[in-house]
Amino acid sequence: MKEPKDPLEFLETSLNVNRRDFLKGSAALAAGSLVGIDATREAKAFAYEPYPRDDELTTVPTSCAHNCGSRHMLVAHKKGDVIVRLSTDDGRYQKDGEFGKDTFEEPQLRACLRGRSYRSRLYSPERLLHPMMRVGKRGEGKFKRVSWDEALTHVAKEMIRIRDTYGPTALVDQSYAGASYGVLHKSDQIEGLLGRFMGMFGCRTNSWSVPSYQGTTFSSRITFGTIEDGNEDDAFAFSKLIIMWGWNPAYTFHGGNTFYYMRMAKQKGCKFVLIDPQYTDSASTYDAWWIPIRPNTDAAMMAGMAHYIFTNNLHDQDFIDTFVQGMDAGTMPDWAQGQENFKDYILGNYDDQPKTPEWAAEICGVSADDIKKLARMYATTKPAALKASWSPGRNAYGEQYNRMAAALQAMTGNIGVLGGCAEGVGKAWHAEAVAYPYDQYANTWFASIKSDRWAHCVLNYPNVKREEIGLWPRTDELDGVIPNIKGIFWQGSDWFNQLTNINKEIAAINKLELVVCMDSTITPSGLYADVLLPIATHFERHDVALPWYKGHYYIHRPKVIEPMGESKTDFQVFTELAWRIGGEKFGRTYNPKAGRDYFDNPDPVDEAYLVDWWHKVQSHQGVEMSWEEFKNTGSYKFKLDRPHVAFQDIVESRMQNGQWQTSSGKIEIFSTQLAQTKDFTRTAWGYPIPAIPKWIEPWEWLGEKEKIKKHPFHMISPHPRWRTHSIFHNIPWLRETYDQELTMNASDARKLGLKTGDTVEVFNDRGKCIVPLYVTERCMPGVVVLHEGAWLDLDQEGDDLSGNPDVLTLDEPSPAGAFAYNTVLCDVRKSDKAHRPGWDQLATARSHVFRRDL
Amino acid sequence: MAAKDKEKIKNAVQKRKREHYVPVKPINQLGFVHNNVDCIGCRACEIACKDKNGLGPGPRFRRVQYIEGGTYPEVYAYKVNMSCNHCAQPACLPTCPTGAIFKRKDNGVVDIDSTLCIGCRRCEAACPFGAPQFDPVDNIVKKCNMCIDELEAGRKPYCVMACMMRVLDIGTIDRIADGTLVTKAVGPNEEVTRQVKGMSNPDLTNPSIRFVAHSKGKVE
Structure with missing residues (x-):
C-alpha cells in the first residue's frame, strides 16, 4: 500500500486544482489570519470529538463475504481490536496501487450499501456470542447458554444415535452460501465444509437443487455443457444493445462492476431494453425501453421472437449450421431424424400452432408489434447481449425460459463475440477456489433430493415416490431409497426462512430429532434449532475472498479482529466434532493439517492451508507476487489480455466438432441427454422435460382464468x-x-x-x-x-x-x-x-x- | 426594563447580526456534482456516510431522493442525491446563536463545532435543503462536513469514494459549473445545472452543487 507523500499535492491532483491557484490560496489563507480573521472563532477541525482520523487508525483491507452477486473490498479502520469504521477500495490496495487509481482494466471494487453496513452486523445485538441450547418449544425462541463442551457433546451423541438408528440418510445437509466465497472457510450446498464432514461421518442427505438458479444451471449445462457461459463484466461495455430480461443489475449485482461497465456502454450509444413486470432502477439508469410482461410467460414471448426471426430470415444460418444441434431439421443428428426440432416447433409444424408474435401476445401481455420490434432489434443489432437473468427461471418450467433464451442467442450468432452474451448462469473467469481439504469425501452423500422437498419428504415418509422429491439416482443399493430424515444442519444458511412454503416446513420440523444451526447471528431458522453454535464472521478468521461469478481478483481477508464472544469458525467446529466422534483418525482425515488444539489455536493451520493455495495460484495462474506481498498489498487484480467472453475461442476458430462440452460437441438446442432419457422417474428431475425448449403453461399464472x-x-x-x-x-x-x-x-x-x-x-x-x-x-x-x-x-x-x-x-x-x-x-x-x-x-x-x- | 422590552432588544440584536452577516468568501469553494440519471440509487454513499460519522438510524447527512412519475406504462424515474451543499451564502450560519456553525476560508466547507452546538435546531429550520440533521442521542445538530479530515489528508469524502457508479464527485464549484473539472460523474455531451425540479430555489443560498438533470427533472 502506497501512502501519498504530500497530501496537498494529492488533493490538488484529485480535485484537479491548478497548483498555482492552490498555493496562492494557501498563502492568502496564511496572510488572512494576520489581517483579522478571528482565530478564536475558527471552530475545531471536527464536528465530533474525539474523532479519530483514518490515518490515526490501523488500516486493514478485507472484503465482504456474502452470496449477493459480487465481491467488493472493505477496508477496516480499527483502534485496538475494535473496528471504528469501514471504507472501500480506493485504488491503493493492489500492485502499483495509488489513491484514486480506477482504470478500465483494474476498476476499484467499491462495496455496496450492505458491505458498508457490515460494522452494524458485526456488532449487532443479534450476534450469537455463546453456544445455546433450546429450552422451550421449537420456534419459541427460548434458549439457555451452555459451554462448547456441552453443546458439542450433545450434537456428537445425537448424530451417532440418529445415524445408527435411522441409517445414512437421516441427516439433511442444508448448508448454503451465507458464508461462501472464501477459499478456506466455505459454506456450500454441494462441496462445503459441512458436506465433507457429514459425508465422512457416514450420514448425509444432500440438497441438490440451487434455490437461486437451478432452472438456469440446467439450461446452461444442457445447452453448452457448462455453467461457465459468462463474460467478465467489462465485456458489457462493448455491446450495442443490451436486453435485460428480468435482470436488475442495480439491485442484484451480477459482477462487481457490471452496472458501471454498462454505464460506459450507454455513453458509447448502446441501447437498452428491459423485459420485466417492474420499471426498475436499472431501466431508469440506462434509459431502457420497458416492456412489461406477465410473470412466467417469458418463454412464450421468446418463442414469438424466434418465430419472427425465422420467418423474416433474420437468423444467422451459418452460425447455426456450424455450431448448433437441433435448431432446425438440417442440424438434427442422424440418430434423431424424425424427432422434434426447434424451428419446426416454432413454426407449428407439430401441433398446428405457429408460435407467432400474435400467439405470444395473448399469453404474455406484450403486444405483437413490440415483440416483432424487439425481435428485429435483437437480430439486426451486432453485437447484442441478451442477458437472460435467473429470476424468470425461478418459475414453474423456468428452465424452458432459459433454454429458449439460449436458442435466441444462438440463432442470432451472439455467442462467443465481444459485446454478445450467452448467459445463462454467467460464470466467467475461473478462480482457484479451493484451499480447504479436498478429496474423495468432498461431496459424499447417501441420498440427494430437490432442496425444497425436505418438508414434503418428512411429512409423507415413507409414502413418498422418488420423483416427488427428485431423488438423485445411485448405482448401489441406496438407489431409490427414500431418506428417513430426522435431523437438519444449517451452516451459513437460513433456509428455513428462505425455502418455499414455510408453513409446511413448520409442520415438518417438529418431527425432527436434531436441528443444529451454525451462524454468527440469531436467524429465523435459528429459532427453530435445538443447538445454536456461534460462528466467527469473516472479519474474525483468516481467509481469501473470491470474486463471485464475475471479476478476476483475489482479496486477502486477514483476521481483522479476534472472534467475538466464544465464536469459533465452522472449520474449527467440524474438526472438533470429528475428533470427538471418531478420535484422531476422523479428526486428522477431516483436517489433515490440524491437531486437536485447532479448536483453540487455528491460526497457524489456516495460514498453512492458505499458503498451499497461494502456491497453486502462482503455478496455475502465473502469479509472481509472493504470499507475503499479497498479504501486505491486500488484493491481487489480474490483467487479462482481452475482456473474457465465454466460448470466444471456439467461435473464432470456427471449429465444427468436439468443441462445446456437450455430448455432441455442439450447442444443444436439441438435447441429446433429454432425448435419450427413457424413464424420467429414474432421473433426479422426476418428470419429463422436452428435448427442445418449449412454452409450457405454469400451474399458477394470470392466464389461469379459474x-x-x-x-x-x-x-x-x-x-x-x-x-x-x-x-x-x-x-x-x-x-x-x-x-x-x-x-x-x-x-x-x-x-x-x-x-x-x-x-x-x-x-x-x-x-x-x-x-x-x-x-x-x-x-x-x-x-x-x-x-x-x-x-x-x-x-x-x-x-x-x-x-x-x-x-x-x-x-x-x-x-x-x-x-x-x-x-x-x-x-x-x-x-x-x-x-x-x-x-x-x-x-x-x-x-x-x-x-x-x- | 420590562421583560417584553428585553425580548424586543434581543430580537433586534439578532436581526442586526443577521443583516450584517457577511459570508466568508472561500479561496477555493468546493462543491458536489451528481448525475441524476446514471445514479442507480443504491445508497452506498448514505451508508458510508453514516458509518464514517458514527450515526445511528435517524439522522441522514446524505439523502438519495427517489423521484418517479408518469402513467403506466410511460413512466420515468431518477435520483437526486444531496447532503450539505456548503452554500456560498449559507442560511444556517447566521441563525446559529452560539457561533457553532462556521464556513471555512480555504475550501468553503460549512461545518458545525459540536462543542458549541446547543441543539436548538434553528439551522435545521433555516436550511432550504434539509441538510442539518438533529441527532436525538447526542442532542445536537450534525451535518456533512465534506469529510474535512479526508480532504486534509488529500483524499475525497467517503460518499464520493463509495459511489459504485462514479456519478458523485467533488471539485472546485466553478470548474464543475463551467465543465472544466475532469470527472466521471459527468458523461460526454452532458451538461450540469444549478437546479432540478422539486429542489428549492438556488438563489436563496447559492448552493455549491450541480446536477446532470433527467429530461423530466429539468427546470426552465
Whole structure:
C-alpha cells in the first residue's frame, strides 16, 4: 500500500486544482489570519470529538463475504481490536496501487450499501456470542447458554444415535452460501465444509437443487455443457444493445462492476431494453425501453421472437449450421431424424400452432408489434447481449425460459463475440477456489433430493415416490431409497426462512430429532434449532475472498479482529466434532493439517492451508507476487489480455466438432441427454422435460382464468438490494433506507381502495403476511412485488408480520429443479394487523434468546 | 426594563447580526456534482456516510431522493442525491446563536463545532435543503462536513469514494459549473445545472452543487 507523500499535492491532483491557484490560496489563507480573521472563532477541525482520523487508525483491507452477486473490498479502520469504521477500495490496495487509481482494466471494487453496513452486523445485538441450547418449544425462541463442551457433546451423541438408528440418510445437509466465497472457510450446498464432514461421518442427505438458479444451471449445462457461459463484466461495455430480461443489475449485482461497465456502454450509444413486470432502477439508469410482461410467460414471448426471426430470415444460418444441434431439421443428428426440432416447433409444424408474435401476445401481455420490434432489434443489432437473468427461471418450467433464451442467442450468432452474451448462469473467469481439504469425501452423500422437498419428504415418509422429491439416482443399493430424515444442519444458511412454503416446513420440523444451526447471528431458522453454535464472521478468521461469478481478483481477508464472544469458525467446529466422534483418525482425515488444539489455536493451520493455495495460484495462474506481498498489498487484480467472453475461442476458430462440452460437441438446442432419457422417474428431475425448449403453461399464472377468480394477483419475490437474501435484515441503517413493502400498480390500488402506506395482508391458501403497501405506476397491473428475505415473525394466528413472501410460495419445484418462487397467485386486502419491520422492535423476544438463564 | 422590552432588544440584536452577516468568501469553494440519471440509487454513499460519522438510524447527512412519475406504462424515474451543499451564502450560519456553525476560508466547507452546538435546531429550520440533521442521542445538530479530515489528508469524502457508479464527485464549484473539472460523474455531451425540479430555489443560498438533470427533472 502506497501512502501519498504530500497530501496537498494529492488533493490538488484529485480535485484537479491548478497548483498555482492552490498555493496562492494557501498563502492568502496564511496572510488572512494576520489581517483579522478571528482565530478564536475558527471552530475545531471536527464536528465530533474525539474523532479519530483514518490515518490515526490501523488500516486493514478485507472484503465482504456474502452470496449477493459480487465481491467488493472493505477496508477496516480499527483502534485496538475494535473496528471504528469501514471504507472501500480506493485504488491503493493492489500492485502499483495509488489513491484514486480506477482504470478500465483494474476498476476499484467499491462495496455496496450492505458491505458498508457490515460494522452494524458485526456488532449487532443479534450476534450469537455463546453456544445455546433450546429450552422451550421449537420456534419459541427460548434458549439457555451452555459451554462448547456441552453443546458439542450433545450434537456428537445425537448424530451417532440418529445415524445408527435411522441409517445414512437421516441427516439433511442444508448448508448454503451465507458464508461462501472464501477459499478456506466455505459454506456450500454441494462441496462445503459441512458436506465433507457429514459425508465422512457416514450420514448425509444432500440438497441438490440451487434455490437461486437451478432452472438456469440446467439450461446452461444442457445447452453448452457448462455453467461457465459468462463474460467478465467489462465485456458489457462493448455491446450495442443490451436486453435485460428480468435482470436488475442495480439491485442484484451480477459482477462487481457490471452496472458501471454498462454505464460506459450507454455513453458509447448502446441501447437498452428491459423485459420485466417492474420499471426498475436499472431501466431508469440506462434509459431502457420497458416492456412489461406477465410473470412466467417469458418463454412464450421468446418463442414469438424466434418465430419472427425465422420467418423474416433474420437468423444467422451459418452460425447455426456450424455450431448448433437441433435448431432446425438440417442440424438434427442422424440418430434423431424424425424427432422434434426447434424451428419446426416454432413454426407449428407439430401441433398446428405457429408460435407467432400474435400467439405470444395473448399469453404474455406484450403486444405483437413490440415483440416483432424487439425481435428485429435483437437480430439486426451486432453485437447484442441478451442477458437472460435467473429470476424468470425461478418459475414453474423456468428452465424452458432459459433454454429458449439460449436458442435466441444462438440463432442470432451472439455467442462467443465481444459485446454478445450467452448467459445463462454467467460464470466467467475461473478462480482457484479451493484451499480447504479436498478429496474423495468432498461431496459424499447417501441420498440427494430437490432442496425444497425436505418438508414434503418428512411429512409423507415413507409414502413418498422418488420423483416427488427428485431423488438423485445411485448405482448401489441406496438407489431409490427414500431418506428417513430426522435431523437438519444449517451452516451459513437460513433456509428455513428462505425455502418455499414455510408453513409446511413448520409442520415438518417438529418431527425432527436434531436441528443444529451454525451462524454468527440469531436467524429465523435459528429459532427453530435445538443447538445454536456461534460462528466467527469473516472479519474474525483468516481467509481469501473470491470474486463471485464475475471479476478476476483475489482479496486477502486477514483476521481483522479476534472472534467475538466464544465464536469459533465452522472449520474449527467440524474438526472438533470429528475428533470427538471418531478420535484422531476422523479428526486428522477431516483436517489433515490440524491437531486437536485447532479448536483453540487455528491460526497457524489456516495460514498453512492458505499458503498451499497461494502456491497453486502462482503455478496455475502465473502469479509472481509472493504470499507475503499479497498479504501486505491486500488484493491481487489480474490483467487479462482481452475482456473474457465465454466460448470466444471456439467461435473464432470456427471449429465444427468436439468443441462445446456437450455430448455432441455442439450447442444443444436439441438435447441429446433429454432425448435419450427413457424413464424420467429414474432421473433426479422426476418428470419429463422436452428435448427442445418449449412454452409450457405454469400451474399458477394470470392466464389461469379459474384460479385468478379467487387469487387475482401474481406475486413475484425478487432479491432486494438492502439485504443479501435474509442477511442484513436486522440492520437498522439498511431498513431505514428501504421498507419491506408490497409494490402494486396504481390502477389496481384504486380498484381496491388502497393507497401507499396502508397496511395490507397478502394471502393465498398457503399463508398470509402483513406488509405496508407501495402504490406506483412502475409496476404492471395484476402483478404485486414483495422482496424475499424478511425475517419470519409469526403472530399467534400464524400470520407472518414481517412480510416474508415464502409463506405464500409453493414447495413444488419445476421438473429440472427450479424453485417456483415466482409462480404464486394471491390476493391482497387491507389489514387490521400491524406490520413489524424487524426484531429490534421486539426487545422481549430478543431477551429470550440472549438473556434467559435457566 | 420590562421583560417584553428585553425580548424586543434581543430580537433586534439578532436581526442586526443577521443583516450584517457577511459570508466568508472561500479561496477555493468546493462543491458536489451528481448525475441524476446514471445514479442507480443504491445508497452506498448514505451508508458510508453514516458509518464514517458514527450515526445511528435517524439522522441522514446524505439523502438519495427517489423521484418517479408518469402513467403506466410511460413512466420515468431518477435520483437526486444531496447532503450539505456548503452554500456560498449559507442560511444556517447566521441563525446559529452560539457561533457553532462556521464556513471555512480555504475550501468553503460549512461545518458545525459540536462543542458549541446547543441543539436548538434553528439551522435545521433555516436550511432550504434539509441538510442539518438533529441527532436525538447526542442532542445536537450534525451535518456533512465534506469529510474535512479526508480532504486534509488529500483524499475525497467517503460518499464520493463509495459511489459504485462514479456519478458523485467533488471539485472546485466553478470548474464543475463551467465543465472544466475532469470527472466521471459527468458523461460526454452532458451538461450540469444549478437546479432540478422539486429542489428549492438556488438563489436563496447559492448552493455549491450541480446536477446532470433527467429530461423530466429539468427546470426552465
